[in-house]
Amino acid sequence: MRPGLAASKRPIGGCVTLVAWWGCSPAVTRRKSRLPLAAAGSAARFKASSSTATMARAAGRAASQPAAAAVAEKPTGSADRRPLYFAAFLLLADAALVALIIAFVRYTKIDWDAYMSQVDAFLEGERDYTKIEGDTGPLVYPAGFLYVYSAVKFITGGQVFPAQILFGLLYIINLSLVLLLYVKTEVV
Template sequence: MARKLSAKPSSIHNGYQISKTTFAFVLLFLDALLVSLIIAYVPYTKIDWDAYMSQVSGFLEGERDYGNLKGDTGPLVYPAGFLYVYSAIQYVTGGEVYPAQILFGILYILNLGIILFIYIKANVIPWWALSLLCLSKRVHSIFILRLFNDCFAMTLLHAAVALILCRRWHLGLIIFSGAVSIKMNVLLYAPPLLLLMLKGMSISGVISALASAALVQVLLGLPFLLAYPVAYISKAFNLGRVFIHFWSVNFKFVPEEVFVSKQFSGCLLIVHLVLLVVFAQYRWCK
């Protein structure tokens, strides 16, 4: 009798997991239809694509000085992984927007699938809440209409999170480093990731995983580090870069003179770090 009672909750839980998985596949199918409609009927937003292609062309022509890799929007400010990814995209699409949109549409569905896996694996929301992950107009726009490098960086980041959930720490850190090599803002996820590593791994394991992640950065940047190391490090990992107020989404309400000031960026960094410390203190360090 005791065995039957103990098996019942397990079977209910398994059925719940299966229902969420089925619902996730339905969401992926429906969102794939939406992506197709967006590509077919919504005009592409021209922002960075031409600049990306110009920067990639300079790299493919043999330029290794980051100071000379430029586009319509200015000099290249992303690490070497960006160049490798967009060189492959240029090769596949011929630099044309429409086939690139199809490629990014597939990437969007892949990214959504990884995110759904993360939430199902973590089991922190009800099944119906998974649909909320498909409703972001901004995410659809970034992937399909603007073709930003954020798309590849965040997909790799989410893949790293999924691997870490499965306790594949070393592979997760390598993928995380790959995400950083495409866009440096992924480093904002590093402090909580380090905390998780310290809680879930031995010190030797943490050191080994961090060494693997660092090695990825060295190998990807090697052609530039050997030729013009100062230019590469100063451009690709420029912590003092000033962003353009016109393209801001979250801080449109901030006056431009405040937005471009070092004091504002410094305050944002301090707030970010303080919130991480508070979160670590009250959520993880118990």
């Protein structure tokens, strides 16, 4: 422990805090005020210009007053992993919920049947939007919809259950990317 530091080892967010009191060493003052070592030592040497005088006054205040704020030092290699664990828990809980919904909630096939009949018309060569219809009416989606759902039909064979699994996987992948962004930006 450095002289001039009172050990107040209170864990705050996984870090050990060191609270500086009266008569702290120039190194601690320099770290707190982010000034060069010479500026933290004595304010009288830097009265030549206004900018250095301002820095010196700030260093003098920092050295002469007790520090009320704690200086937190994060140990290297011990990052707080709680947000990562929380995001992983949310992802697993949501994946379990998706699996339960697919397994136990009865799916109404109204839209699926309409989409598949519209895709069938497109795959048979129809390109006139007024003639591409499904059970719910004419096609109102752009051509990208037809391309994506043509691929979905190819992957799933037009069956509802494999499509539910596919969309569940896509949802979990999307959620994992969003949670990863939250963790990386330290929002969570």
